[in-house]
Amino acid sequence: MVGTFEVGAVPYNPDGWGPPDSTATSLPNHPSNVPFAPFSRSDKLGRIADWTRNYNNPVRAKNPSDAVFDFTGDESFGFGAGGIAADEDPTFRLVDGKPPPKPKFGPRWRFQQQRQLPQRRDEEVEAKKREAEKERSKRDRMYHMNRPGGQHQRREAAVFKSSVDIQPEWNMLDQIPFSTFSKLAFTVPEPEDLLMCGALEYYDKSFDRVTPKNERRLERFKNRNFFKVTTSDDPVIRRLASEDKATVFATDTILSTLMCAPRSVYSWDIVVQRVGNKLFFDKRDGSQLDLLSVHETSQEPLPEAKDDINSAHSLSVEAAYINQNFSQQVLLRDGNKVSLDEPSPFASEGEEAASVAYRYRRWKLDNDMYLVARCEVQSVIELNNQRSFLTLNALNEFDPKYSGVDWRKKLETQRGAVLATELKNNVNKIAKWTAQALLASADMMKMGFVSRVHPRDHFNHVILAVAGYKPKDFAAQINLNTANMWGIVKSIVDLCMKLNEGKYVLVKDPTKPQVRIYEVPADAFDNDYVEEPLPEDEQVQPPAEDGENVEATIDVADADVKEATTEA
Numbered sequence: 340m341v342g343t344f345e346v347g348a349v350p351y352n353p354d355g356w357g358p359p360d361s362t363a364t365s366l367p368n369h370p371s372n373v374p375f376a377p378f379s380r381s382d383k384l385g386r387i388a389d390w391t392r393n394y395n396n397p398v399r400a401k402n403p404s405d406a407v408f409d410f411t412g413d414e415s416f417g418f419g420a421g422g423i424a425a426d427e428d429p430t431f432r433l434v435d436g437k438p439p440p441k442p443k444f445g446p447r448w449r450f451q452q453q454r455q456l457p458q459r460r461d462e463e464v465e466a467k468k469r470e471a472e473k474e475r476s477k478r479d480r481m482y483h484m485n486r487p488g489g490q491h492q493r494r495e496a497a498v499f500k501s502s503v504d505i506q507p508e509w510n511m512l513d514q515i516p517f518s519t520f521s522k523l524a525f526t527v528p529e530p531e532d533l534l535m536c537g538a539l540e541y542y543d544k545s546f547d548r549v550t551p552k553n554e555r556r557l558e559r560f561k562n563r564n565f566f567k568v569t570t571s572d573d574p575v576i577r578r579l580a581s582e583d584k585a586t587v588f589a590t591d592t593i594l595s596t597l598m599c600a601p602r603s604v605y606s607w608d609i610v611v612q613r614v615g616n617k618l619f620f621d622k623r624d625g626s627q628l629d630l631l632s633v634h635e636t637s638q639e640p641l642p643e644a645k646d647d648i649n650s651a652h653s654l655s656v657e658a659a660y661i662n663q664n665f666s667q668q669v670l671l672r673d674g675n676k677v678s679l680d681e682p683s684p685f686a687s688e689g690e691e692a693a694s695v696a697y698r699y700r701r702w703k704l705d706n707d708m709y710l711v712a713r714c715e716v717q718s719v720i721e722l723n724n725q726r727s728f729l730t731l732n733a734l735n736e737f738d739p740k741y742s743g744v745d746w747r748k749k750l751e752t753q754r755g756a757v758l759a760t761e762l763k764n765n766v767n768k769i770a771k772w773t774a775q776a777l778l779a780s781a782d783m784m785k786m787g788f789v790s791r792v793h794p795r796d797h798f799n800h801v802i803l804a805v806a807g808y809k810p811k812d813f814a815a816q817i818n819l820n821t822a823n824m825w826g827i828v829k830s831i832v833d834l835c836m837k838l839n840e841g842k843y844v845l846v847k848d849p850t851k852p853q854v855r856i857y858e859v860p861a862d863a864f865d866n867d868y869v870e871e872p873l874p875e876d877e878q879v880q881p882p883a884e885d886g887e888n889v890e891a892t893i894d895v896a897d898a899d900v901k902e903a904t905t906e907a
Contacts, residue, residue: 499604499605499606499849499850500606500849501606501608501846501848502605502606502608502846502847502849503606503608503844503846505846506859506863509844509857509858510857510858511856511857512838512843512856512857512858513834513856514853514855515834515853515854515855515856516851516852516853517600517601517852517853517854518852520600520601520823520826520827521601521823523826523827523829523830524820524822524823524825524826525822525825525828525829526822526825527702527704527825528702530700530701530702530780531701532698532699532700533579533584533699533700533701533711534575534579534680534681534699535680535681535696535698536575536679536680536681536682536683536684536697537679537681537692537695537696537697538676538677538678538679538682538683538692538694538696539676539677539694539695539696539717539718539719539728540670540671540672540676540677540718540719541670541671541673541675541677541718541719541720542670542671542718542719542720542729542731542785543669543670543671544720546669546787546802546805547807549802549803549805550750550751551746551747551748551750551751551803551804554801554802555668555802556799556802557661557664557665557668557789557799557800557802558668560663560667560668560693563667563691563692563693564686564690564691564693565663565695566683566685566686566692566695567629568685569621569622569624570588570590570593570619570621570622571588571612571619571621573590573684573713574684575684575697575699575713576588576699576711576713579699579711580617580619584701584709584711585701585710585711586616586617586618586707586708586709586710587617587618587708587709587710587711587832588617588618588619588620588710588712589619589710589711589712589713590622590712590713590714591712591715591774591775591779592622592628592771592775593609593620593621593622594620594774594778594828595770595771595772595774595778596609596771597609597620597828598771598774598824598825598827598828599767599770599771599774599819599824600827600847600854601827601852602636602766602767602770603635603767603847604635604636604767605627605632605635605651605847605849606627606846606848607626607627607628607846607847608623608626608627608844608845608846608847609621609628609844609845610622610623610842610843610844611835611838611842611843611844611845612842612843613835613836613838613839613840613841613842613843614840615840618832618835618836623864624864627655629659630655630656630658630659631655631658631659631662631768632651632655632658632765632767632768633651633654633655633657633658633765633768634654634741634764634765635651635765635767635768636763636765636766636767637741637742637763637764637765639741639764641654641741648737648795648797649737649738649741653797654735654737657735657737657797658733658735661733661735661789661800662732663693665731665732665733665787665802666693666694666717666718666731666732666733667693668802669718669731669785670718676694677719677726679696683695683697693717694717694718695716695717696715696716696717696719697713697714698714698715698716698779698780699711699712699713700714700778700780704829704832708832708836710828712778714775714778714780715730715775715779716728716729716730716779716781717729717730718785720783727782727783728779728780728781728782728783729781729782729783729784729785730772730775730776730779730781730783730784730785730810731787732772732784732785732786732787733786733787733788733802734769734786734787735789735791735800736789736790736791737794737797738791738794739794742760742761742764743760744756744757744760746788746790746803747790747803750788750803751804754804754806757788758806762817769817770817770819772786773810773813773814773817773819774819774824776810777810777811777814777821781810783807783808783810784807784808784809784810784813785805785806785807786806786807786808787802787804787806788803788804788805788806789801789802789803790803831845834856838858841858841861842858842859842860842861842863843856843857843858843859844856844857844859844863
């Protein structure tokens with residue numbers, strides 16, 4: 340028999356919500372037979388059990404319905420000592436009562452990193468991390484250091500122009516990547532001296548004691564003439580060629596450019612002339628070979644504006660100016676000179692030439708092929724009653740922000756670090772100086788450290804130090820292999836000897852590590868045209884009313900021309 344459920348009557352309250360006042364008095368004060376625990380308003384009653392705090396509780400109940408809830412309060416519910424659950428294990432607790440852990444990335448986390456114990460990682464993860472670090476460091480090396488403006492740029496982003504304008508009518512015959520040069524090697528016998536021309540002054544040993552604390556101002560030698568004569572314009576080389584002394588002719592500047600080609604970044608060009616069975620390596624008038632590169636192999640970009648004093652072109656002109664003046668200042672000026680076989684072939688009578696000796700030397704490249712080169716040394720010194728030849732060159736500091744090393748602070752205590760930085764930023768230039776010293780068989784390389792008086796003043800300089808190195812030892816230090824140097828020259832000579840008679844040009848690609856060979860017209864790079872003045876009767880004369888005004892005007896014009904010439 341199904342029981343019935345009777346619904347009680349619901350009183351109606353016409354005045355609002357809830358039961359009417361007449362029925363509210365009949366309600367009990369509180370439910371009966373229900374345990375009640377008194378609490379205060381500060382007690383937190385919103386959470387009975389926390390199932391999220393401890394995920395690895397070994398004594399967690401398998402059935403949640405069998406769990407024992409731990410209510411904090413009095414013993415009204417009967418849980419605790421003497422209650423209905425007194426027979427349970429007192430150590431068994433499902434809910435973790437420990438305080439919640441502090442957040443890892445809280446406001447004080449970065450100051451407490453050192454307190455955290457290192458975690459154990461898998462070896463494979465560590466290996467992958469090391470590989471990622473290597474890749475990142477490799478990419479970072481390809482990037483430049485910060486500009487003064489704070490921008491990161493890659494060295495490849497710099498735009499390098501070709502040293503010579505490639506004309507559309509030129510015919511490219513071949514291109515040789517620098518990677519093939521590294522595998523070449525050729526051994527040449529000791530050279531023989533054919534002739535020595537010029538005069539040399541003695542080196543002043545007091546410059547070896549120069550330090551940044553007792554620096555010396557770099558002087559200017561405007562009255563001394565420096566000659567940069569190309570191979571085919573050298574009268575001595577022409578005489579040796581007419582006497583069939585050799586098949587290939589060049590200068591030490593051109594040979595060192597070829598020998599150190601794999602280290603070059605900037606573009607350069609060399610003119611090759613095949614005349615009969617002879618080969619002449621020349622440079623153009625105003626060629627880049629007459630200047631010295633600065634910061635060529637550095638990762639720090641230079642300003643692109645040509646008129647900036649720290650642009651590549653401005654620094655090259657400044658370095659050439661410093662190098663010439665330094666080579667004359669470190670000499671004894673007592674008038675004592677060493678005269679050689681013949682006087683300078685380039686200086687006119689009564690003209691004061693710089694202290695340079697031109698050493699014409701011959702190397703044997705093959706059974707029937709010889710190479711003659713004009714080599715230069717700048718000074719001489721007496722050691723143990725023996726004459727030793729010196730080459731004089733100068734490194735220049737233009738702004739410590741670009742190199743990262745302040746010479747005035749580091750030269751005395753850390754000269755090796757300064758030289759290492761210069762080798763990183765100017766390895767091509769230093770390698771070419773070393774190759775020239777080896778070609779001339781110089782006994783010593785004197786290298787000066789010249790800096791600006793102020794980073795923004797590119798006219799005034801000071802000598803901070805002078806160091807001496809033996810060419811062979813220094814070549815081994817910078818990893819310059821003599822056999823590889825001659826292997827590059829021999830390969831280019833063999834390639835050019837297979838060409839027909841005519842004029843060619845070797846151009847280093849401005850953006851790629853390779854050299855290209857172009858066939859050019861016979862009149863290319865010739866600047867023999869000279870504009871001749873018009874005869875007086877064909878010149879335009881200024882209008883005048885009478886003869887006196889005409890003569891006065893001509894006299895004033897002549898005076899202006901003389902004044903302008905004097906100022907220039």
